[in-house]
Amino acid sequence: MKKESETLELKKSLAQLKEGIISLSSMLNKHHKGCVIFGINDDGKVCGIDIGKKTINDITHEIQNSLKPLPLKVDINPFVEAEKKLIKVEVEGDDTPYSAYGRYYIRINDSDITMDSNQLQKFFEDKQETYLKWEQTETEYGVEDVNEEILIDCIRTANEKGRMDYVYRNTKEALNKLGLLTENDKLNNAGLYLFGNNKPLTIKEACFPTDSRTEFGEIKLFSGNIFECIRESIYYIQNHISYKSRIVGIQREEEPEIPLRAIREIVVNSFAHCSYARVGDYNQYTIYKSSVRIYNPGSIIMGLDPINFASGKVGSKIRNLLIASTLYKYGYIDAFGTGFDRTFTLCSQKNVNYKYYEDDFGFTFVFKRNKDFLNDKINDK
Structure with missing residues (x-):
């Protein structure tokens, strides 16, 4: 029985x-x-x-x-x-x-x-420790598996921005400064995903001519480390949205239908807060006729509405501390918890509508496209 x-x-x-x-x-x-x-x-x-x-x-x-x-x-x-x-x-x-x-x-x-509220808070605190444990987990890869060019660029930029005081000498020392190397001189997960040269991360990009996935469109996968994937994602979106041209003096200026800074903020956010341990899911960047959708596996920490971060009601809640810290040093993140505020402000200034939501799998931010813009795309990176 x-x-x-x-x-x-x-x-x-x-x-x-x-x-x-x-x-x-x-x-x-x-x-x-x-x-x-x-x-x-x-x-x-x-x-x-x-x-x-x-x-x-x-x-x-x-x-x-x-x-x-x-x-x-x-x-x-x-x-x-x-x-x-x-x-x-x-x-x-x-x-x-x-x-x-x-x-x-x-x-x-x-x-x-x-x-009760105390029990629930402890769950989220324990969850934060779980994410840090994943970041610090040792991999089989060593300093020879790092894209040194990207690492040097990161250190140089961090120094220029006053966020590091360190002169690059070698890969091992630089990784230790960033907390990305274990005591066995192996990359931890955070180090592998940030600087690995073996394409540790895959993202999905797509562009459809209508608002439906049923219509034939472009779909592709891109693999690289976090820095490579951030650059690819931003480049892909900015080359599939529309621009207006105007002459200022003797110069021709192009204005995007969605502020590029806002796109960058949400793209970087999607990597800073991604749940990398989730198998079989990708960061996704999808352009439809009337919207641009940016998705990352993993929900907002503690299920909070991003407006709480933007308003300052709640301090920054970081899922991946080591990854976010490195992105901050590089300048991809200006200050923890301010990305949503900048995005909302930029969209308001340019009359760009947006929405965001969570589902069972992750977080999606949607920029509404401006159909009045001419389809005049920038061909430069």
């Missing part, structure tokens, strides 16, 4: 699906896995349930709509016990904290308890 525990919940019927999903979220938050069986009373007695053609789909959709973020593993399997039909739902995931129907729960024995 089955008994409920911190990783197992029993439900008599699918009428208790909402309660079952709440249990899944609380078990994920406590143990990173959980199981709910429908068709068994909480005392362990098998009673069975009716399973129709749409039952599995209905459960799937309810989980997708209500359990945030969606766990990496969601298995829904019907089975038979004591000649009665049951359904087992199993989940696994490390992207805590998980919410169910907009609230956060923690599993205590066989009960689902609503988290």
Whole structure:
């Protein structure tokens, strides 16, 4: 006879699906896995349930709509016990904290308890430590696997901006100054992704002639380190938006439909706050007829609205401290937590509409395009 525990919940019927999903979220938050069986009373007695053609789909959709973020593993399997039909739902995931129907729960024995603000804050603090642990994890690559040209440029620029006081001597010393080398003289993950010459990161770029992906368009993948991918992303977007030309004196000036500084801020933000440990997902830069969309895996830290950072209500929350620190030294980030404020201000000054949202997988920023602009593209990088 089955008994409920911190990783197992029993439900008599699918009428208790909402309660079952709440249990899944609380078990994920406590143990990173959980199981709910429908068709068994909480005392362990098998009673069975009716399973129709749409039952599995209905459960799937309810989980997708209500359990945030969606766990990496969601298995829904019907089975038979004591000649009665049951359904087992199993989940696994490390992207805590998980919410169910907009609230956060923690599993205590066989009960689902609503988290208080202190518990929730601790979850996000622990999560920050997890990201730092990933950045500091040693790789198999050494100083010989670094793009030294980019590293030298980074150090030189950081000195010019007054953000470092260090004269470049060699790769090993420079990487140590940036905290990107382990005690075994191997690159950590942050160092590999920032300066690796073995193309550690892949991004996806696309341009469609309409607002639908169903129309034939350009789709390509680009691989490189973070610095190479930032430059490629900015270049790709600026060469696929429109410009207006005007004569000022004897000079011809071109004005982009979207401020290039705003594009740069959001592109850099997408790399600074990306969840690099998430396998099978890419930073994506997509141009449609009426919008430019910039996506990165991983949500905003603590689920906060970017307006809170822009207004100064909340201080900067950094997912990747080592990566963001290096981007700051280089000048890609002027001050932590100010990128959204600059973007909102630039868009307001140029009457550019925008929106942003999170889904189960990451964060998307959307610039609305100005259809009054002529399609006069800059051909220079």
